[in-house]
Amino acid sequence: MDMKRHHYEDVQFLHGWANKFWFAVFVVLVIAAPYMFPAQLFLISLIGVNIIIALGLNILTGNTGQISLGHAGFVAIGAYTTVVLMQSWMIPFPAALIAGGILAMLFGVILALPALRLEGPYLAIATLAFGIAIKIILGNIPGLGGHNGISVIGMDLGFTMITSEVGIYYVIAGIALVMGIAARNIVKSRVGRAFQAIRDSDIAASAAGINLAGYKTMSFMISAFYAGIAGGLWAVLLGYINPNMFEFVVSIEYFAMVVVGGLGFVAGSVMGAAAVTYLRVNSDNLNSVPVIGWLLDLMSIDLTVQTGVTWVITGIVLILVVVLEPLGLYGIWLRIKIYWRTWPF
Amino acid sequence: MMDFSEIVTLIVRSVETGSIYALVGLAMGIIYKASEVPNFAQGEMATFSTFIAFMVLTVHGAPFYVAFVVSLLFAYILGIAFEFLCVRRAKNPTILSMIILTIGLQMVLYGLSGWVFGTEQRAFRLPFSQFETVEIGGVVISHLGLATIIASFVLMCLIYWFLEHTKTGLAMRASQQNSMAARINGISSNRVVNLSFGISSIVGAIAAMLFAPIITLSPDLMWDPLLKGFAAAVLGGFASLPGIVFGGYILALIENLFGLWFSLEYKSVVAMGIIVLVLYIKPSGLFSKHYQRKV
Numbered sequence: 065m066d067m068k069r070h071h072y073e074d075v076q077f078l079h080g081w082a083n084k085f086w087f088a089v090f091v092v093l094v095i096a097a098p099y100m101f102p103a104q105l106f107l108i109s110l111i112g113v114n115i116i117i118a119l120g121l122n123i124l125t126g127n128t129g130q131i132s133l134g135h136a137g138f139v140a141i142g143a144y145t146t147v148v149l150m151q152s153w154m155i156p157f158p159a160a161l162i163a164g165g166i167l168a169m170l171f172g173v174i175l176a177l178p179a180l181r182l183e184g185p186y187l188a189i190a191t192l193a194f195g196i197a198i199k200i201i202l203g204n205i206p207g208l209g210g211h212n213g214i215s216v217i218g219m220d221l222g223f224t225m226i227t228s229e230v231g232i233y234y235v236i237a238g239i240a241l242v243m244g245i246a247a248r249n250i251v252k253s254r255v256g257r258a259f260q261a262i263r264d265s266d267i268a269a270s271a272a273g274i275n276l277a278g279y280k281t282m283s284f285m286i287s288a289f290y291a292g293i294a295g296g297l298w299a300v301l302l303g304y305i306n307p308n309m310f311e312f313v314v315s316i317e318y319f320a321m322v323v324v325g326g327l328g329f330v331a332g333s334v335m336g337a338a339a340v341t342y343l344r345v346n347s348d349n350l351n352s353v354p355v356i357g358w359l360l361d362l363m364s365i366d367l368t369v370q371t372g373v374t375w376v377i378t379g380i381v382l383i384l385v386v387v388l389e390p391l392g393l394y395g396i397w398l399r400i401k402i403y404w405r406t407w408p409f
Numbered sequence: 410m411m412d413f414s415e416i417v418t419l420i421v422r423s424v425e426t427g428s429i430y431a432l433v434g435l436a437m438g439i440i441y442k443a444s445e446v447p448n449f450a451q452g453e454m455a456t457f458s459t460f461i462a463f464m465v466l467t468v469h470g471a472p473f474y475v476a477f478v479v480s481l482l483f484a485y486i487l488g489i490a491f492e493f494l495c496v497r498r499a500k501n502p503t504i505l506s507m508i509i510l511t512i513g514l515q516m517v518l519y520g521l522s523g524w525v526f527g528t529e530q531r532a533f534r535l536p537f538s539q540f541e542t543v544e545i546g547g548v549v550i551s552h553l554g555l556a557t558i559i560a561s562f563v564l565m566c567l568i569y570w571f572l573e574h575t576k577t578g579l580a581m582r583a584s585q586q587n588s589m590a591a592r593i594n595g596i597s598s599n600r601v602v603n604l605s606f607g608i609s610s611i612v613g614a615i616a617a618m619l620f621a622p623i624i625t626l627s628p629d630l631m632w633d634p635l636l637k638g639f640a641a642a643v644l645g646g647f648a649s650l651p652g653i654v655f656g657g658y659i660l661a662l663i664e665n666l667f668g669l670w671f672s673l674e675y676k677s678v679v680a681m682g683i684i685v686l687v688l689y690i691k692p693s694g695l696f697s698k699h700y701q702r703k704v
Contacts, residue, residue, distance in 0.1 A: 125505070129505065131505060131508060177689070178685050178688055178689045181688070181689060181692045182688055182692055183504075184445070184447065184504045184508075185441065185447030185504075185508075185639075185643065185647060186643055186647075186688055186692060186693070186694075188447060188449075188508060189639055189640060189643045189684065189688075190684075190685050190688060192636065192639075193636075193640065193681030193682070193684060193685055194681075194685075196636065196677065196678075196681060197677075197678045197681050197682065200674070200675065200677060200678050201675075201678060204674050204675070312632075312636075316512055316515075316516070319509075319512065320512070320516070323509050327505075372519075372520040372521065372522075372523030372524030372525075372528070372628075373520060373524055374520065375516045375517070375519050375520025375523070376516070376517050376520035376521055376524065377520075378513075378516050378520075379512075379513045379514065379515070379516030379517030379518075379519075379520060380513070380517055381513075382509055382510070382512060382513030382516065383495055383510055383513035383514065383517070385509070385513075386495075386499050386500070386501075386506045386507075386509050386510045386513070387495060387498045387499055387500060387510075388500070389500075390500055390501045390506065
């Protein structure tokens with residue numbers, strides 16, 4: 065990495081022409097995606113939703129060092145709030161979405177209360193319990209459709225109705241882009257530095273005058289808000305919601321996205337969410353996986369068990385990440401970058 | 410209000426399910442004490458071992474005791490192999506990366522058991538029937554329930570005897586208390602951790618084989634027991650093995666009482682809620698001492 069001589073260079077959104085160029089390419093790709101891969105539009109939209117969740121979870125796990133295995137709970141709260149406000153109360157989509165995010169954020173505060181005193185496995189079980197509890201409670205509240213769920217019809221913006229896949233994609237992509245930029249700015253701000261100090265050593269951080277309780281709670285709130293917003297978008301994208309979408313394995317999948325992508329990096333969240341979502345969605349047609357697809361197809365007994373293969377691959381990737389490359393996909397990218405920058409040394 | 414025999418029946422039922430929770434919790438506790446790794450893969454390791462037993466039973470038609478031994482052997486090898494190939498080689502062994510590692514193994518085994526053995530529900534039979542009952546002092550209990558209670562009690566006694574009265578157990582306890590001091594005295598802490606993974610895998614496999622006949626055998630067999638066992642371990646305090654066993658029984662009792670008096674739907678939620686509440690008051694569980702971490 066090149067040397068930064070001034071604080072401004074570090075917090076600057078895009079530093080250097082290379083970053084600006086790649087960011088521009090990325091934005092153009094996001095805009096052009098529906099026309100480049102019209103058949104894969106649902107997959108790309110789903111990746112967008114999962115990117116938002118991964119961004120939030122990465123702030124909590126990667127930057128603050130607090131584990132959460134119950135993030136599907138926040139997603140569920142956001143999804144149900146958005147849908148109920150839209151369907152029963154006739155509130156336009158943007159307001160309902162933000163309300164969903166804010167309600168998830170409030171639940172984030174509730175989860176943060178015990179989390180302030182816990183660490184390691186104790187925090188893991190507390191968050192896990194939260195996620196499972198939310199799923200069971202949602203399935204039993206009368207008026208929320210029970211285990212059958214509720215169906216959703218399009219995004220009602222108040223003045224117009226978006227029901228086309230392309231329209232929904234652009235809404236998701238726009239929100240994901242804004243939230244990605246926001247996440248990056250949060251990480252670089254004073255708050256973000258406090259998060260990282262807590263991750264590296266909470267005792268040293270509190271000795272340096274960082275309010276541990278306040279910042280941990282804030283981290284949970286931000287993370288839950290991201291998940292809530294993503295939940296609302298997911299509901300609209302799928303067209304229905306039911307409690308089984310928010311199983312605890314889904315939380316583990318979110319966790320896998322962050323780890324595979326790279327803990328503590330915004331770009332890592334994007335890469336991880338894309339990779340894991342791609343694997344999950346394409347588990348039904350394994351032979352489309354590049355390079356090793358035909359081999360996987362050969363090894364499977366029949367189509368119904370192929371979802372198992374996705375789990376195996378994701379699991380192996382997680383283990384390899386810990387054993388070989390703790391920074392995940394982003395770490396590999398960094399290594400390539402450094403290799404070429406210092407080439408031929 | 411309930412009469413006396415109803416209360417006794419409830420307690421016996423709780424001891425029955427509590428035994429499973431306690432065994433899973435013990436399995437996690439043994440690993441946690443040795444290496445500070447909360448093993449999320451415990452359930453899937455146990456499920457996979459049960460699948461092995463099932464295959465030996467049905468495909469090869471072997472008697473139950475052969476299947477039992479083969480399965481335990483497999484569980485032991487799985488445990489030590491995971492420790493040797495993955496846990497030991499982690500680049501940056503923080504608690505977070507250890508949790509990631511075990512979640513990774515959980516995913517691999519969950520996928521593999523669906524992939525290799527299929528996802529359909531299968532009936533796993535033990536020589537003890539779930540439907541034939543005996544009556545002891547006015548309490549009706551199934552053969553399977555009785556076997557579960559006795560087997561888990563024997564296993565707990567064995568673990569206690571192993572840790573307290575054998576040289577290896579002493580080495581394990583020494584390594585848990587202070588791994589540096591143990592190493593100075595010539596105890597290989599790597600081997601202790603390795604052994605802990607093996608033993609815990611066996612304990613988990615026994616729990617899964619006792620639990621499998623109650624519901625059917627499928628890749629998600631151990632999800633619920635794992636969560637409850639984990640919760641029991643957290644409730645009692647991960648660092649204290651007797652605490653974990655008590656945690657298992659208390660958790661089962663709370664669940665059954667709530668299920669009887671209020672609603673069955675919410676009984677898992679309440680159990681989890683109580684655990685979060687307990688953790689809020691005692692962050693290291695009921696029975697273990699809370700150590701303030703130092704710099």
